Amino acid sequence: MLALAGVIGCKSTPPGKFESGTMSFAKHHFLIGNKKQKNPLPDNHDTWNDGKEAFSHYCVACHGMDGQNIGVPFVDHISPPIPSLASKDVQSYTDGQLKWILDNGIWPSGMPGSKGTLSDEELWSIVVFLRHLPPAGSQGTPDIYTH
Amino acid sequence: MKPKYILVLLLMIGAAFAPSTWNVRAQESPRRIEITARKFGFDPSEITVKKGQPVVLVVKSADVAHGLRFRELNLNVKVDKGGTAELPFTPDKTGDFVGHCSVFCGSGHGEMTLTMHVVN
Numbered sequence: 001m002l003a004l005a006g007v008i009g010c011k012s013t014p015p016g017k018f019e020s021g022t023m024s025f026a027k028h029h030f031l032i033g034n035k036k037q038k039n040p041l042p043d044n045h046d047t048w049n050d051g052k053e054a055f056s057h058y059c060v061a062c063h064g065m066d067g068q069n070i071g072v073p074f075v076d077h078i079s080p081p082i083p084s085l086a087s088k089d090v091q092s093y094t095d096g097q098l099k100w101i102l103d104n105g106i107w108p109s110g111m112p113g114s115k116g117t118l119s120d121e122e123l124w125s126i127v128v129f130l131r132h133l134p135p136a137g138s139q140g141t142p143d144i145y146t147h
Numbered sequence: 148m149k150p151k152y153i154l155v156l157l158l159m160i161g162a163a164f165a166p167s168t169w170n171v172r173a174q175e176s177p178r179r180i181e182i183t184a185r186k187f188g189f190d191p192s193e194i195t196v197k198k199g200q201p202v203v204l205v206v207k208s209a210d211v212a213h214g215l216r217f218r219e220l221n222l223n224v225k226v227d228k229g230g231t232a233e234l235p236f237t238p239d240k241t242g243d244f245v246g247h248c249s250v251f252c253g254s255g256h257g258e259m260t261l262t263m264h265v266v267n
Contacts (some may be wrong), residue, residue, distance in 0.1 A: 057251035119247045119257040121218060 024089055037096030041124045051129030054122035060142040067133045071141030080109050086133050098127045177201035185209035187255030195264040198241050204234040214249030225250055238265040
């Protein structure tokens with residue numbers, strides 16, 4: 001009985017509207033820091049290319065090549081859901097907040113921090129890539145899911 | 148032949164050879180600095196070079212593929228797994244520049260740096 005209660009208690013279900021809205025508000029206003037830091041890298045095509053390359057090493061497993069989850073096989077089976085990085089919820093973070101998320105991840109979602117795994121330059125270039133994501137589906141399926 | 152003509156002749160011969168000596172000096176071979184790249188660091192992790200002096204960074208990989216990039220100096224070299232690659236350049240400004248591994252090589256990739264001091 002106790003084991004059954006434990007299993008039911010741990011069951012993961014998609015968050016409701018109220019839960020999502022509350023968490024989104026908390027993240028944007030309290031939980032995600034670094035709101036005012038500016039991106040030190042220029043917002044140009046070279047930086048975008050660097051960001052795309054860095055993104056392709058580490059982020060595509062969950063976010064897809066396009067940052068919009070296309071080609072990620074488990075995207076419909078994970079909770080909390082993996083957001084499209086083109087969504088208003090993500091795009092309304094400041095550059096500094098996006099860098100903070102890349103550095104530290106978001107607990108308790110599955111988003112891990114990348115500090116140390118990717119350099120500061122690479123992380124800032126990813127922020128530029130996120131601001132100019134390619135059209136959904138235009139980049140195909142991540143290599144790791146095609147073998 | 149009078150001694151003064153011999154002297155003039157010697158001076159002319161000397162003058163003819165002098166430029167080639169200068170040329171040899173001007174085309175001095177660049178300084179080569181060997182750097183070993185391995186998960187997750189460069190050895191040495193700091194180097195000092197002179198502004199205006201040609202240099203070749205010889206980057207050897209001791210394990211997987213790596214790279215070395217100095218964004219500010221627009222320099223980048225990639226080296227295959229276990230291979231060697233060369234990055235020739237002449238520093239044209241002084242300062243401290245931090246190079247990063249430019250090929251994703253694992254969990255500590257982001258901390259793999261090499262500091263280059265360029266001095267006068």
